[in-house]
Amino acid sequence: AVLPKPDLEGLRGDLRTAQRQGAPGAAARIDEHGTVFRTATGIADRTTGRALGNADRFRIGSVTKIFTATVLMQLADEHKLRLDAPVNRYLPGLLPDGRITVRHVLSHRSGLYDYTNDMFARTVPGFEAVRDKVFTYRQLVDRSLRRPRTNTPGAVYAYSNTNFVIAGMLVEKLTGHPVQTAYRDRIIEPLKLRDTFYVHPSTRIPGRHARGYLTPDRAGAPLVDATRQTASWAQSAGAIVSTTRDLNTFLGALLGGRLTSSAQLAQMRRWVPAGTDQAYGLGLRRRDLSCGVSVYGHTGAVQGYYTYAFASKNGGRSLAAFVNTSNNGTVHTTMLGTLESAFCGKRAK
Numbered sequence: 001a002v003l004p005k006p007d008l009e010g011l012r013g014d015l016r017t018a019q020r021q022g023a024p025g026a027a028a029r030i031d032e033h034g035t036v037f038r039t040a041t042g043i044a045d046r047t048t049g050r051a052l053g054n055a056d057r058f059r060i061g062s063v064t065k066i067f068t069a070t071v072l073m074q075l076a077d078e079h080k081l082r083l084d085a086p087v088n089r090y091l092p093g094l095l096p097d098g099r100i101t102v103r104h105v106l107s108h109r110s111g112l113y114d115y116t117n118d119m120f121a122r123t124v125p126g127f128e129a130v131r132d133k134v135f136t137y138r139q140l141v142d143r144s145l146r147r148p149r150t151n152t153p154g155a156v157y158a159y160s161n162t163n164f165v166i167a168g169m170l171v172e173k174l175t176g177h178p179v180q181t182a183y184r185d186r187i188i189e190p191l192k193l194r195d196t197f198y199v200h201p202s203t204r205i206p207g208r209h210a211r212g213y214l215t216p217d218r219a220g221a222p223l224v225d226a227t228r229q230t231a232s233w234a235q236s237a238g239a240i241v242s243t244t245r246d247l248n249t250f251l252g253a254l255l256g257g258r259l260t261s262s263a264q265l266a267q268m269r270r271w272v273p274a275g276t277d278q279a280y281g282l283g284l285r286r287r288d289l290s291c292g293v294s295v296y297g298h299t300g301a302v303q304g305y306y307t308y309a310f311a312s313k314n315g316g317r318s319l320a321a322f323v324n325t326s327n328n329g330t331v332h333t334t335m336l337g338t339l340e341s342a343f344c345g346k347r348a349k
């Protein structure tokens with residue numbers, strides 16, 4: 001199906017609205033078969049007032065989950081991994097339930113509790129308690145296992161960061177290297193993603209980057225500069241740093257069939273219902289827009305940054321957008337509107 005032309009004025013308006021609603025800055029980039037559209041508003045640094053732009057690197061949060069899933073799909077292509085095998089076959093004794101499979105983990109159907117629910121129940125204290133902490137994967141999984149399962153394996157979609165911590169453990173066990181090596185050798189280098197990094201446990205974002213500002217739970221409380229953090233609570237579930245251009249390049253390559261076999265890409269697109277107008281495959285979210293177009297990608301939320309990275313079915317048109325704030329539901333709703341502007345075009349007035 002031919003996509004409606006993007007509503008570029010609408011997209012600019014979405015970013016300005018997000019800024020009015022509390023985001024210090026916002027940026028978006030659309031790539032379509034070589035044509036590029038960029039727009040940005042607001043500031044990257046509240047101390048210097050420097051303008052935010054699409055060249056600014058930022059923390060992409062859960063968009064990391066697509067990178068981690070892509071590596072595992074490549075390992076499946078290399079016959080090093082079977083999606084329907086129990087996780088415990090590759091990580092003996094890790095999980096108390098031998099019925100939990102790799103596919104359950106990658107589709108958020110394992111039933112494993114999301115440890116971040118407790119960790120960030122109080123947003124700023126929770127963040128301050130972990131911002132300089134380095135966790136092992138095992139410590140994060142153990143936090144989850146202290147809570148009861150949320151469902152029997154395979155029953156329903158229930159989003160949990162624990163699943164993609166386990167996915168990171170699988171990558172390390174099956175490749176014999178840290179996830180950083182797998183991201184670099186299998187995705188970042190081949191696609192020449194010059195602004196994409198996995199620097200965990202360093203707290204620094206390398207090079208030119210937007211500072212990220214966490215919105216406290218208490219209305220009117222001042223923003224907290226959350227730029228410096230290990231993101232060790234997230235790791236293979238959310239610790240990659242990138243830019244709008246690199247995210248569009250990555251999504252275009254993945255959905256264009258250039259990173260996995262078509263068989264494995266089809267596995268990533270086996271959908272389970274995941275909320276209103278949403279479905280989840282393997283590390284990949286589908287959102288069904290008002291104009292009947294479905295887009296594929298992931299949102300991200302890490303302290304100080306919201307990310308939106310989605311593309312059309314075969315990656316012909318991709319949108320990457322971010323704001324340098326988080327924990328602000330109004331801004332999040334406004335930024336979801338960038339998908340409508342980018343893929344549905346001018347809204348019926």
Ligand SMILES: C[C@@H](NC(=O)[C@@H](C)NC(=O)CCCC[C@H](NC(=O)C[NH3+])C(=O)[O-])C(=O)O
Pocket residue numbers: 060061062063116120121122123124126161214234237238298299300301302303304305326327328
């Ligand atoms: C939702 C998003 N998930 C992610 O990106 C993962 C990495 N982030 C989370 O699970 C939220 C962590 C808390 C963020 C904090 N919020 C709080 O602390 C709320 N008490 C914040 O907003 O910065 C996704 O998959 O789309």
